[in-house]
Amino acid sequence: MGAIGIVNGAWALPYSQIHADLFGKAASKVREQGGRAAIFTADPLDLNETEALVAQSRADRGREYDEFAERADMLIAEIEKETKKRKFTFAELEEIEHDLEKLIEWLAKIEPRDFFPDRRIAQAKAHLAKCAAALKVFSEQVFVYEGVTQR
Known part of the structure:
Protein backbone atom coordinates (compact mmCIF):
# COMPACT_ATOMS: atom_id res chain seq x y z
CA MET A 1 0.00 0.00 0.00
CA GLY A 2 1.29 3.46 -0.86
CA ALA A 3 1.84 6.29 1.57
CA ILE A 4 -1.17 7.70 3.34
CA GLY A 5 -1.16 11.46 3.67
CA ILE A 6 -4.19 12.34 5.77
CA VAL A 7 -4.20 15.64 7.62
CA ASN A 8 -7.15 16.28 9.90
CA GLY A 9 -9.31 13.92 7.91
CA ALA A 10 -12.27 11.70 8.50
CA TRP A 11 -13.70 8.74 6.63
CA ALA A 12 -17.18 7.30 6.95
CA LEU A 13 -18.20 3.92 5.61
CA PRO A 14 -20.95 1.52 6.57
CA TYR A 15 -19.60 -1.15 8.90
CA SER A 16 -18.17 -4.32 7.43
CA GLN A 17 -15.16 -6.38 8.42
CA ILE A 18 -13.40 -5.33 5.21
CA HIS A 19 -13.91 -1.66 6.09
CA ALA A 20 -12.80 -2.23 9.69
CA ASP A 21 -9.61 -3.87 8.41
CA LEU A 22 -9.04 -0.97 5.99
CA PHE A 23 -9.42 1.58 8.77
CA GLY A 24 -7.13 -0.46 11.00
CA LYS A 25 -4.39 -0.45 8.36
CA ALA A 26 -4.82 3.28 7.74
CA ALA A 27 -4.68 4.01 11.48
CA SER A 28 -1.50 1.94 11.83
CA LYS A 29 0.16 3.89 9.02
CA VAL A 30 -0.83 7.20 10.59
CA ARG A 31 0.57 6.10 13.96
CA GLU A 32 3.78 4.80 12.36
CA GLN A 33 4.29 8.29 10.94
CA GLY A 34 3.82 9.91 14.35
CA GLY A 35 0.20 10.88 13.90
CA ARG A 36 -2.90 10.13 15.91
CA ALA A 37 -5.76 8.02 14.69
CA ALA A 38 -9.00 6.89 16.25
CA ILE A 39 -11.58 4.51 14.84
CA PHE A 40 -15.21 4.64 15.89
CA THR A 41 -18.38 2.87 14.96
CA ALA A 42 -21.56 4.91 14.86
CA ASP A 43 -25.15 4.38 13.95
CA PRO A 44 -26.64 6.85 11.49
CA LEU A 45 -29.49 8.89 12.89
CA ASP A 46 -31.23 8.62 9.53
CA LEU A 47 -31.11 5.13 8.03
CA ASN A 48 -31.23 6.67 4.54
CA GLU A 49 -27.75 8.08 5.18
CA THR A 50 -26.16 4.66 4.72
CA GLU A 51 -27.87 4.23 1.36
CA ALA A 52 -26.84 7.76 0.35
CA LEU A 53 -23.23 7.07 1.35
CA VAL A 54 -23.14 3.89 -0.72
CA ALA A 55 -24.79 5.62 -3.69
CA GLN A 56 -22.31 8.53 -3.55
CA SER A 57 -19.34 6.18 -3.35
Missing part, protein backbone atom coordinates in the same frame (compact mmCIF):
# COMPACT_ATOMS: atom_id res chain seq x y z
CA ARG A 58 -20.61 4.15 -6.31
CA ALA A 59 -21.20 7.32 -8.30
CA ASP A 60 -17.66 8.52 -7.57
CA ARG A 61 -16.14 5.18 -8.62
CA GLY A 62 -18.51 5.05 -11.58
CA ARG A 63 -16.97 8.23 -12.97
CA GLU A 64 -13.51 6.69 -12.57
CA TYR A 65 -14.60 3.45 -14.23
CA ASP A 66 -16.18 5.44 -17.09
CA GLU A 67 -12.93 7.31 -17.70
CA PHE A 68 -10.97 4.08 -17.42
CA ALA A 69 -13.22 2.44 -20.05
CA GLU A 70 -12.79 5.46 -22.32
CA ARG A 71 -9.00 5.25 -22.08
CA ALA A 72 -9.08 1.49 -22.64
CA ASP A 73 -11.21 2.03 -25.75
CA MET A 74 -8.71 4.63 -26.92
CA LEU A 75 -5.90 2.08 -26.56
CA ILE A 76 -7.85 -0.47 -28.61
CA ALA A 77 -8.48 2.21 -31.27
CA GLU A 78 -4.76 3.05 -31.30
CA ILE A 79 -3.84 -0.59 -31.84
CA GLU A 80 -6.41 -0.86 -34.64
CA LYS A 81 -5.10 2.34 -36.27
CA GLU A 82 -1.49 1.18 -36.18
CA THR A 83 -2.52 -2.24 -37.47
CA LYS A 84 -4.35 -0.67 -40.44
CA LYS A 85 -1.25 1.45 -41.15
CA ARG A 86 0.86 -1.72 -40.76
CA LYS A 87 3.10 0.18 -38.37
CA PHE A 88 4.56 -2.95 -36.83
CA THR A 89 7.64 -1.50 -35.13
CA PHE A 90 9.23 -2.23 -31.78
CA ALA A 91 8.94 1.47 -30.91
CA GLU A 92 5.17 1.37 -31.45
CA LEU A 93 4.93 -1.89 -29.52
CA GLU A 94 6.80 -0.36 -26.56
CA GLU A 95 4.51 2.68 -26.60
CA ILE A 96 1.40 0.50 -26.55
CA GLU A 97 2.87 -1.71 -23.82
CA HIS A 98 3.55 1.42 -21.77
CA ASP A 99 -0.03 2.61 -22.25
CA LEU A 100 -1.36 -0.78 -21.15
CA GLU A 101 0.87 -0.70 -18.07
CA LYS A 102 -0.57 2.70 -17.15
CA LEU A 103 -4.08 1.24 -17.41
CA ILE A 104 -3.08 -1.69 -15.19
CA GLU A 105 -1.63 0.68 -12.59
CA TRP A 106 -4.67 2.93 -12.75
CA LEU A 107 -7.12 0.08 -12.18
CA ALA A 108 -4.94 -1.08 -9.28
CA LYS A 109 -5.49 2.37 -7.72
CA ILE A 110 -9.24 2.49 -8.37
CA GLU A 111 -10.04 -0.96 -7.01
CA PRO A 112 -9.02 -0.32 -3.37
CA ARG A 113 -11.20 2.82 -3.36
CA ASP A 114 -14.18 0.81 -4.59
CA PHE A 115 -15.63 0.15 -1.15
CA PHE A 116 -18.91 -1.17 -2.59
CA PRO A 117 -17.90 -3.16 -5.66
CA ASP A 118 -20.54 -4.03 -8.21
CA ARG A 119 -20.53 -4.99 -11.88
CA ARG A 120 -18.27 -2.01 -12.73
CA ILE A 121 -15.07 -3.67 -11.50
CA ALA A 122 -15.77 -6.75 -13.61
CA GLN A 123 -16.43 -4.54 -16.63
CA ALA A 124 -13.15 -2.67 -16.07
CA LYS A 125 -11.24 -5.93 -15.80
CA ALA A 126 -12.90 -7.14 -19.02
CA HIS A 127 -11.81 -3.91 -20.75
CA LEU A 128 -8.28 -4.48 -19.50
CA ALA A 129 -8.31 -8.09 -20.74
CA LYS A 130 -9.51 -6.90 -24.16
CA CYS A 131 -6.61 -4.44 -24.29
CA ALA A 132 -4.12 -7.15 -23.31
CA ALA A 133 -5.49 -9.50 -25.98
CA ALA A 134 -5.24 -6.80 -28.66
CA LEU A 135 -1.68 -6.03 -27.56
CA LYS A 136 -0.78 -9.71 -27.77
CA VAL A 137 -2.00 -9.92 -31.37
CA PHE A 138 -0.20 -6.67 -32.26
CA SER A 139 2.97 -7.92 -30.59
CA GLU A 140 2.89 -11.13 -32.61
CA GLN A 141 2.51 -9.09 -35.78
CA VAL A 142 5.50 -6.91 -34.84
CA PHE A 143 7.69 -9.96 -34.27
CA VAL A 144 6.64 -11.47 -37.60
CA TYR A 145 7.17 -8.19 -39.44
CA GLU A 146 10.58 -7.70 -37.82
CA GLY A 147 11.55 -11.30 -38.57
CA VAL A 148 12.14 -12.17 -34.94
CA THR A 149 11.10 -15.47 -33.40
CA GLN A 150 9.46 -15.14 -29.98
CA ARG A 151 10.56 -17.51 -27.27
Whole structure:
Protein backbone atom coordinates (compact mmCIF):
# COMPACT_ATOMS: atom_id res chain seq x y z
CA MET A 1 0.00 0.00 0.00
CA GLY A 2 1.29 3.46 -0.86
CA ALA A 3 1.84 6.29 1.57
CA ILE A 4 -1.17 7.70 3.34
CA GLY A 5 -1.16 11.46 3.67
CA ILE A 6 -4.19 12.34 5.77
CA VAL A 7 -4.20 15.64 7.62
CA ASN A 8 -7.15 16.28 9.90
CA GLY A 9 -9.31 13.92 7.91
CA ALA A 10 -12.27 11.70 8.50
CA TRP A 11 -13.70 8.74 6.63
CA ALA A 12 -17.18 7.30 6.95
CA LEU A 13 -18.20 3.92 5.61
CA PRO A 14 -20.95 1.52 6.57
CA TYR A 15 -19.60 -1.15 8.90
CA SER A 16 -18.17 -4.32 7.43
CA GLN A 17 -15.16 -6.38 8.42
CA ILE A 18 -13.40 -5.33 5.21
CA HIS A 19 -13.91 -1.66 6.09
CA ALA A 20 -12.80 -2.23 9.69
CA ASP A 21 -9.61 -3.87 8.41
CA LEU A 22 -9.04 -0.97 5.99
CA PHE A 23 -9.42 1.58 8.77
CA GLY A 24 -7.13 -0.46 11.00
CA LYS A 25 -4.39 -0.45 8.36
CA ALA A 26 -4.82 3.28 7.74
CA ALA A 27 -4.68 4.01 11.48
CA SER A 28 -1.50 1.94 11.83
CA LYS A 29 0.16 3.89 9.02
CA VAL A 30 -0.83 7.20 10.59
CA ARG A 31 0.57 6.10 13.96
CA GLU A 32 3.78 4.80 12.36
CA GLN A 33 4.29 8.29 10.94
CA GLY A 34 3.82 9.91 14.35
CA GLY A 35 0.20 10.88 13.90
CA ARG A 36 -2.90 10.13 15.91
CA ALA A 37 -5.76 8.02 14.69
CA ALA A 38 -9.00 6.89 16.25
CA ILE A 39 -11.58 4.51 14.84
CA PHE A 40 -15.21 4.64 15.89
CA THR A 41 -18.38 2.87 14.96
CA ALA A 42 -21.56 4.91 14.86
CA ASP A 43 -25.15 4.38 13.95
CA PRO A 44 -26.64 6.85 11.49
CA LEU A 45 -29.49 8.89 12.89
CA ASP A 46 -31.23 8.62 9.53
CA LEU A 47 -31.11 5.13 8.03
CA ASN A 48 -31.23 6.67 4.54
CA GLU A 49 -27.75 8.08 5.18
CA THR A 50 -26.16 4.66 4.72
CA GLU A 51 -27.87 4.23 1.36
CA ALA A 52 -26.84 7.76 0.35
CA LEU A 53 -23.23 7.07 1.35
CA VAL A 54 -23.14 3.89 -0.72
CA ALA A 55 -24.79 5.62 -3.69
CA GLN A 56 -22.31 8.53 -3.55
CA SER A 57 -19.34 6.18 -3.35
CA ARG A 58 -20.61 4.15 -6.31
CA ALA A 59 -21.20 7.32 -8.30
CA ASP A 60 -17.66 8.52 -7.57
CA ARG A 61 -16.14 5.18 -8.62
CA GLY A 62 -18.51 5.05 -11.58
CA ARG A 63 -16.97 8.23 -12.97
CA GLU A 64 -13.51 6.69 -12.57
CA TYR A 65 -14.60 3.45 -14.23
CA ASP A 66 -16.18 5.44 -17.09
CA GLU A 67 -12.93 7.31 -17.70
CA PHE A 68 -10.97 4.08 -17.42
CA ALA A 69 -13.22 2.44 -20.05
CA GLU A 70 -12.79 5.46 -22.32
CA ARG A 71 -9.00 5.25 -22.08
CA ALA A 72 -9.08 1.49 -22.64
CA ASP A 73 -11.21 2.03 -25.75
CA MET A 74 -8.71 4.63 -26.92
CA LEU A 75 -5.90 2.08 -26.56
CA ILE A 76 -7.85 -0.47 -28.61
CA ALA A 77 -8.48 2.21 -31.27
CA GLU A 78 -4.76 3.05 -31.30
CA ILE A 79 -3.84 -0.59 -31.84
CA GLU A 80 -6.41 -0.86 -34.64
CA LYS A 81 -5.10 2.34 -36.27
CA GLU A 82 -1.49 1.18 -36.18
CA THR A 83 -2.52 -2.24 -37.47
CA LYS A 84 -4.35 -0.67 -40.44
CA LYS A 85 -1.25 1.45 -41.15
CA ARG A 86 0.86 -1.72 -40.76
CA LYS A 87 3.10 0.18 -38.37
CA PHE A 88 4.56 -2.95 -36.83
CA THR A 89 7.64 -1.50 -35.13
CA PHE A 90 9.23 -2.23 -31.78
CA ALA A 91 8.94 1.47 -30.91
CA GLU A 92 5.17 1.37 -31.45
CA LEU A 93 4.93 -1.89 -29.52
CA GLU A 94 6.80 -0.36 -26.56
CA GLU A 95 4.51 2.68 -26.60
CA ILE A 96 1.40 0.50 -26.55
CA GLU A 97 2.87 -1.71 -23.82
CA HIS A 98 3.55 1.42 -21.77
CA ASP A 99 -0.03 2.61 -22.25
CA LEU A 100 -1.36 -0.78 -21.15
CA GLU A 101 0.87 -0.70 -18.07
CA LYS A 102 -0.57 2.70 -17.15
CA LEU A 103 -4.08 1.24 -17.41
CA ILE A 104 -3.08 -1.69 -15.19
CA GLU A 105 -1.63 0.68 -12.59
CA TRP A 106 -4.67 2.93 -12.75
CA LEU A 107 -7.12 0.08 -12.18
CA ALA A 108 -4.94 -1.08 -9.28
CA LYS A 109 -5.49 2.37 -7.72
CA ILE A 110 -9.24 2.49 -8.37
CA GLU A 111 -10.04 -0.96 -7.01
CA PRO A 112 -9.02 -0.32 -3.37
CA ARG A 113 -11.20 2.82 -3.36
CA ASP A 114 -14.18 0.81 -4.59
CA PHE A 115 -15.63 0.15 -1.15
CA PHE A 116 -18.91 -1.17 -2.59
CA PRO A 117 -17.90 -3.16 -5.66
CA ASP A 118 -20.54 -4.03 -8.21
CA ARG A 119 -20.53 -4.99 -11.88
CA ARG A 120 -18.27 -2.01 -12.73
CA ILE A 121 -15.07 -3.67 -11.50
CA ALA A 122 -15.77 -6.75 -13.61
CA GLN A 123 -16.43 -4.54 -16.63
CA ALA A 124 -13.15 -2.67 -16.07
CA LYS A 125 -11.24 -5.93 -15.80
CA ALA A 126 -12.90 -7.14 -19.02
CA HIS A 127 -11.81 -3.91 -20.75
CA LEU A 128 -8.28 -4.48 -19.50
CA ALA A 129 -8.31 -8.09 -20.74
CA LYS A 130 -9.51 -6.90 -24.16
CA CYS A 131 -6.61 -4.44 -24.29
CA ALA A 132 -4.12 -7.15 -23.31
CA ALA A 133 -5.49 -9.50 -25.98
CA ALA A 134 -5.24 -6.80 -28.66
CA LEU A 135 -1.68 -6.03 -27.56
CA LYS A 136 -0.78 -9.71 -27.77
CA VAL A 137 -2.00 -9.92 -31.37
CA PHE A 138 -0.20 -6.67 -32.26
CA SER A 139 2.97 -7.92 -30.59
CA GLU A 140 2.89 -11.13 -32.61
CA GLN A 141 2.51 -9.09 -35.78
CA VAL A 142 5.50 -6.91 -34.84
CA PHE A 143 7.69 -9.96 -34.27
CA VAL A 144 6.64 -11.47 -37.60
CA TYR A 145 7.17 -8.19 -39.44
CA GLU A 146 10.58 -7.70 -37.82
CA GLY A 147 11.55 -11.30 -38.57
CA VAL A 148 12.14 -12.17 -34.94
CA THR A 149 11.10 -15.47 -33.40
CA GLN A 150 9.46 -15.14 -29.98
CA ARG A 151 10.56 -17.51 -27.27
